[in-house]
Amino acid sequence: MGKKVGELCLSPDLGGLELYMMRASRYLSEQGECISVINEKGKLKSYYDDTTYRYFTLKRHNVFLAWLTARDLAHIIDDEAIDVLHVHWTKDLPTAVIAKLLSKRKPKVVQSRHMTMTRFKDDVYHRFLYRNLDLMLAVTHQVKSQIEKFIPASIRPKVETLYIGAEQPAIISEEEKKDRREQLGLADSFTVGIVGRIEPQKGQWVVIDAIEKLIKRGIDARALIIGHAMSEEYLGILQKEIVMRGLRDRVIFTGFTREAQTMMQLCDVMVLATENETFGLVLIEAMMCGVCVMGSDSGGPLEIIDDGVTGVLFKTFDADDLTDKLALLYEDSELRRNYALKGKEKALHVFESQRQFERLEYVLEKL
Numbered sequence: 001m002g003k004k005v006g007e008l009c010l011s012p013d014l015g016g017l018e019l020y021m022m023r024a025s026r027y028l029s030e031q032g033e034c035i036s037v038i039n040e041k042g043k044l045k046s047y048y049d050d051t052t053y054r055y056f057t058l059k060r061h062n063v064f065l066a067w068l069t070a071r072d073l074a075h076i077i078d079d080e081a082i083d084v085l086h087v088h089w090t091k092d093l094p095t096a097v098i099a100k101l102l103s104k105r106k107p108k109v110v111q112s113r114h115m116t117m118t119r120f121k122d123d124v125y126h127r128f129l130y131r132n133l134d135l136m137l138a139v140t141h142q143v144k145s146q147i148e149k150f151i152p153a154s155i156r157p158k159v160e161t162l163y164i165g166a167e168q169p170a171i172i173s174e175e176e177k178k179d180r181r182e183q184l185g186l187a188d189s190f191t192v193g194i195v196g197r198i199e200p201q202k203g204q205w206v207v208i209d210a211i212e213k214l215i216k217r218g219i220d221a222r223a224l225i226i227g228h229a230m231s232e233e234y235l236g237i238l239q240k241e242i243v244m245r246g247l248r249d250r251v252i253f254t255g256f257t258r259e260a261q262t263m264m265q266l267c268d269v270m271v272l273a274t275e276n277e278t279f280g281l282v283l284i285e286a287m288m289c290g291v292c293v294m295g296s297d298s299g300g301p302l303e304i305i306d307d308g309v310t311g312v313l314f315k316t317f318d319a320d321d322l323t324d325k326l327a328l329l330y331e332d333s334e335l336r337r338n339y340a341l342k343g344k345e346k347a348l349h350v351f352e353s354q355r356q357f358e359r360l361e362y363v364l365e366k367l
Contacts, residue, residue, distance in 0.1 A: 172265055205238065226254045269292050295312075311343050
């Protein structure tokens with residue numbers, strides 16, 4: 001790759017957006033020159049420590065001192081001769097635009113839009129931002145349509161769709177799978193997994209409700225909840241509710257782990273229960289693991305799951321519908337295997353990260 005890219009993500013958290021940025025920067029580094037700019041106190045930093053990938057850290061100031069962050073970023077742009085600045089976290093957009101204007105190089109600024117857009121962006125502030133963007137990459141066709149609807153054509157940069165790809169996982173043996181299930185207390189139970197930050201909108205509570213309903217139907221079911229809690233208070237409320245319902249041994253929390261794809265392979269079904277997930281990378285990762293998937297019937301899952309072919313869609317936040325469809329998959333293991341097989345084929349053909357990163361490289365190079 002001939003152009004030097006700066007990958008920017010000052011988010012303090014760690015989720016699909018942040019991990020995608022990290023993987024993109026590593027791919028681009030292997031194709032040419034790329035540096036990352038991340039939050040000095042963010043969770044992403046652990047993925048760069050003790051590696052050879054070049055990165056800089058910045059302090060993310062409050063809104064009144066945001067220009068200081070932009071000034072420091074502008075210095076990095078000029079010192080490192082950045083040609084293209086690739087932004088991921090929406091809150092970094094003003095920092096990126098101001099840094100572009102402050103810098104001598106005036107790099108092209110590209111935003112990967114990971115989140116839905118729900119209102120018009122026609123005020124002075126947004127006109128300033130979008131006039132200074134060179135390209136927007138929407139993670140789904142739905143997001144692309146939203147961008148075209150809510151950003152006036154007079155200020156809207158070029159918009160393209162670029163899916164987030166997933167890396168092919170390391171598949172564990174049946175023996176290791178059995179051992180890990182025993183260690184976690186899953187035994188031979190029908191195990192329903194869910195990956196993501198523990199917070200109300202991610203829908204862990206819907207899965208817990210469904211597990212309780214499955215047990216009442218006489219099904220030996222357990223939930224494996226993979227991810228860290230955004231709020232210890234909310235986690236405490238969930239755990240207290242679990243105990244009150246008599247589900248203490250039926251709901252297992254793993255906490256934060258870098259082995260999410262390994263944990264997925266311990267499950268019979270992986271569920272994405274978010275109210276309105278923009279994309280749904282965890283679905284693709286589970287599909288690549290050869291695990292049957294279910295997703296809410298809104299947002300990104302509609303572009304990933306072909307209902308009744310590569311997985312199952314259920315009514316968003318509807319525990320009864322989720323329970324009915326989980327029960328069907330429990331009773332028909334052959335159907336579950338067929339969904340898993342077809343899902344894996346689609347994920348590898350359409351969403352494999354190498355394919356998507358090659359397209360990202362092409363898009364950035366031709367700017």
